[in-house]
Amino acid sequence: MKKIYFLIALFCTVLLHSQERYFLNSDTRLYTSPNTSSAFLGYFRYGAEVRLLSESQNGWYKVQADNFNEGYIQEKFAATRLNAKDVKIKDAENPILEGGDAYYGGNHLFVLVAGLKARALPDKNSKIKEILFTGDPVAVDYVPVNEDDWVNINGNFDEEYARYTLRKFIGLRPNFETLIKDFDNLDVNAVSERKTLSERIVELAWNSEYSKLEPAYQRYYEVVKQINDPKLIAETEMNMALAKGLAKHKLPEQIIAFTKKAEFSLKGTKTKSLYLSQTELVKTFGKPAKKANVGDECGIYLSDLFYYYPDLEVSVDEKKNQAEIVKVYINENNKFIINPNTILDNSVSEKAFIEKYGTYIEASLKSPHNYSIIMEDSQFRLVFKDGKLFSVEIFFYC
Known part of the structure; x- marks a missing residue:
C-alpha cells in the first residue's frame, strides 16, 4: 500500500511540474546523466523553456527540451520566471546567437x-x-x-x-561574397551544384540589400540557361528586370509625390481620389452583393461596414454618406490611375510594369507577383496573375 501511495504522489508531482512553465536563467547544457563531466546532447541559451520530468535529485532535474531531447540540467538553472537580476553564465562554445544583432531580437x-x-x-x-x-x-x-x-x-x-x-x-548567417566566390569557382559543367548554390545566393540577396540582387540573378541566369527551361528563363529575366529597378530605388519623398494624385476609373467614372460618396457608389455599381462588418482594431478604415461587389471592396459610412475604396479588381471596366501619365489597366503585363516602374516599388521573394507602392499613410498593393494586373488594394498602416 505504501508503494501505491508513493507512485500516486510521484505521478501527481510530475503532473504538477508538467503543467508549470520552467525557464533557464543561464546558459547550460543538456547532459546525458546528472554530472557536468558526462556527455551532453545539446546547448541551451538563457531563456529557453524546458519541461521538468522529475523531482530534484541531488541538485539535478531530468528535463525535456523543446525538440523532445531528454537529459539533465542543474536545479539552480531552472526557474518559473526570468528576472532582470539573473546572473547569466555564458557558455563560450554555445553556437546559438543572442539577440541584438541587425536581424533578430532573441536567441x-x-x-x-x-x-x-x-x-x-x-x-x-x-x-x-x-x-x-x-x-x-x-x-x-x-x-x-x-x-x-x-x-x-x-x-x-x-x-x-x-x-x-x-x-x-x-x-551562422551565410556570407554573400563567400557564396558568390564559391559559385564562381565551380566547374561550369557542375550544373546541379551550381543550381543549388545559385538558389541560395538569390535567397540570401533578397534577405540583404537590393544592390545584391543583380549579381545574384546574373549567376542564377547562367544556370537557368544551362537547364534550358523556357518558363524558368522567362521568369528569371523578369526578376532580373526587377532587380535592376530595385537597385535604383527612388527616395520615399519621390515615391509619395508619384502617388499623390492616385485615383481609380470605375466603369468609366473617375473617383478623383480614393473616396466617393455612398450615393455615387450605389449609383455606379448598384446594391452590393454582400455587406459585412470587419474587425478594425486599429481604426484604419472609414467604417467597419464593408460593401462587397464582384470587382470592388469598399468601406462605407452610411450615416455620413461616405465610401472609401479598399480593393479594386482590374478588368475591362476598372483602371488604376497612379497619376495622369500612369494609367494601369488589365492589359498591362507584369514585365512591362516592372521595367517601367521598378524603381518605385517594393517587392519580396516571399510574395512573388505582389508589389507595393508607398503613400503618405498607406500603400498600394498590386497583384499580378498570369502575367497581367489583377487587383490593387489600399493597405493602411495601423
Missing part, C-alpha cells in the same frame, strides 16, 4: 539552405508549416550537438507554433 540562428521546409513535428513526413529562405533568422533556444537531430525553430512547446528542421540546415 536565433540562420537558415543555410534554399527553400527550407519547416515541419509541424520532428519527422520528415510531417506537415510542412512554412517554407524558409537562405538567410532567414529563426528562433532557437536549444540546439542539439548531433547535426542530424531536429531543432525547434520557434522555441515553443505549443504545437500550434512549433516548427522543426534538422540541425545541419541552420547556423
Whole structure:
C-alpha cells in the first residue's frame, strides 16, 4: 500500500511540474546523466523553456527540451520566471546567437539552405508549416550537438507554433561574397551544384540589400540557361528586370509625390481620389452583393461596414454618406490611375510594369507577383496573375 501511495504522489508531482512553465536563467547544457563531466546532447541559451520530468535529485532535474531531447540540467538553472537580476553564465562554445544583432531580437540562428521546409513535428513526413529562405533568422533556444537531430525553430512547446528542421540546415548567417566566390569557382559543367548554390545566393540577396540582387540573378541566369527551361528563363529575366529597378530605388519623398494624385476609373467614372460618396457608389455599381462588418482594431478604415461587389471592396459610412475604396479588381471596366501619365489597366503585363516602374516599388521573394507602392499613410498593393494586373488594394498602416 505504501508503494501505491508513493507512485500516486510521484505521478501527481510530475503532473504538477508538467503543467508549470520552467525557464533557464543561464546558459547550460543538456547532459546525458546528472554530472557536468558526462556527455551532453545539446546547448541551451538563457531563456529557453524546458519541461521538468522529475523531482530534484541531488541538485539535478531530468528535463525535456523543446525538440523532445531528454537529459539533465542543474536545479539552480531552472526557474518559473526570468528576472532582470539573473546572473547569466555564458557558455563560450554555445553556437546559438543572442539577440541584438541587425536581424533578430532573441536567441536565433540562420537558415543555410534554399527553400527550407519547416515541419509541424520532428519527422520528415510531417506537415510542412512554412517554407524558409537562405538567410532567414529563426528562433532557437536549444540546439542539439548531433547535426542530424531536429531543432525547434520557434522555441515553443505549443504545437500550434512549433516548427522543426534538422540541425545541419541552420547556423551562422551565410556570407554573400563567400557564396558568390564559391559559385564562381565551380566547374561550369557542375550544373546541379551550381543550381543549388545559385538558389541560395538569390535567397540570401533578397534577405540583404537590393544592390545584391543583380549579381545574384546574373549567376542564377547562367544556370537557368544551362537547364534550358523556357518558363524558368522567362521568369528569371523578369526578376532580373526587377532587380535592376530595385537597385535604383527612388527616395520615399519621390515615391509619395508619384502617388499623390492616385485615383481609380470605375466603369468609366473617375473617383478623383480614393473616396466617393455612398450615393455615387450605389449609383455606379448598384446594391452590393454582400455587406459585412470587419474587425478594425486599429481604426484604419472609414467604417467597419464593408460593401462587397464582384470587382470592388469598399468601406462605407452610411450615416455620413461616405465610401472609401479598399480593393479594386482590374478588368475591362476598372483602371488604376497612379497619376495622369500612369494609367494601369488589365492589359498591362507584369514585365512591362516592372521595367517601367521598378524603381518605385517594393517587392519580396516571399510574395512573388505582389508589389507595393508607398503613400503618405498607406500603400498600394498590386497583384499580378498570369502575367497581367489583377487587383490593387489600399493597405493602411495601423
